Amino acid sequence: MLLEQERRDVCLTARAIAQHPGTAPGEAGSVSVRSGDLVVVTPHGLPLDQIQPQDCPVMSLDDRMLEGRRDPAAETTLHMAVHRHAADHGRESLALVNAFTTDTTAVSSVLPELPPIHHRAAGLGGAISVTPYMPYGTGDIADQAVKALKGRDAALLANHGGLALGRNLEHAMENFRLLDWLCTTYLRARWVGQPRVLSEDELAEARQRDNYGWAGPDPFLY
Template identity: 80%
Template sequence: MLLEQERRDVCLTARNLVSAVGSAPGESTTVSVRSGDLVVVTPHGVAPDQLQPADCPVMSLDDRVLEGRHDPAAEATLHMAVHRQAAEHGRDATAVVNAFTTDTVAVSSVLAELPPVHHRAAALGGAITVTPYTTYGTGEIADQAAKALKGRDAALLANHGGVALGHGLEHALENLRLLDWLCAAYLRARQIGEPRVLSEDELALVRQRGTYGWAGPDIF
């Protein structure tokens, strides 16, 4: 079986994703991981808690399905576009996750950009782009997602949800959880008033501070 370990890892991540951030009923999460020129993606029509490694399709970067008991999930088109872009630009991002959580859908339905209201936003690249609305599972939403993820580790898809990438499945899941948390924090802040937004200079200092341990540059 092609990429057996990667298929097992995709199954586990899909289950962890649902338990970590929740999602809409039905097929509302997609997980993929790339190994060289091959990509494992979650299949269409199989619930995360029922996934088996053999269910997961293995695809080539030119969108050919090489193996798997089921067809790829509808959002495989989006995932493949992101993987191709990462490979072409030499990024170390090998995993992509997307989910329709309550907070990512809410923010993506209202804002054109999620502003950085907490220093942890720096880990995703700062302000998070919200793509224009397009129909899910199409080449158009795939192109918009790939564009929004240039220089970023997460994006919001208008009226749709969130997508994140990482240098492995665990990292991609962590980034999706962070995106969901930032959306929730912003929504909570808006209930009180207009949130304070961190500037690019402040985010740059956060990134610089992140290179140190407890003994930061100004501790003495």
């Protein structure tokens, strides 16, 4: 079986999405991971917590299905566009998590972007873009997702949900959880008033502190 371990990892990640609080029932998103020139994606027509490794299609970067006992998920067009863009720009491996949670869908239905109101937003690239609304499974939404992810590890798809990237599926799921938490935090802050948005300088400082830890840069190196 092609990419057996990657197919198992896709199933585990799909189950993690299904168990994530606020996730829509049934086909609540899609998952993919690239290894070289091959991509494993979630299949069409199955709830995320029922997918088996043999169900998962293996695709080539030119959209040919090479193996799998079910057709690819409708969002595969989006996944493949992001994987091709990453491969063209020298990114050796990449994983994507796309999920429909209450708060990512709520924010994506109202805002043009998710402002960074917590320093953890720096880890995803800062403000998170919301794509224009496009029907799912189309080339249009795929093109918009590629644009929204420029310089970012997450995006929101209007009236649809969230999308997060990672160097592997564990990292992509971690980034999606962070995206969902940032959406929840923003929505709760709006109940109280107008949230304070961090500036680019403040986000840059947060990234620098992430690099050095609690003590900051070593003064003896300068």
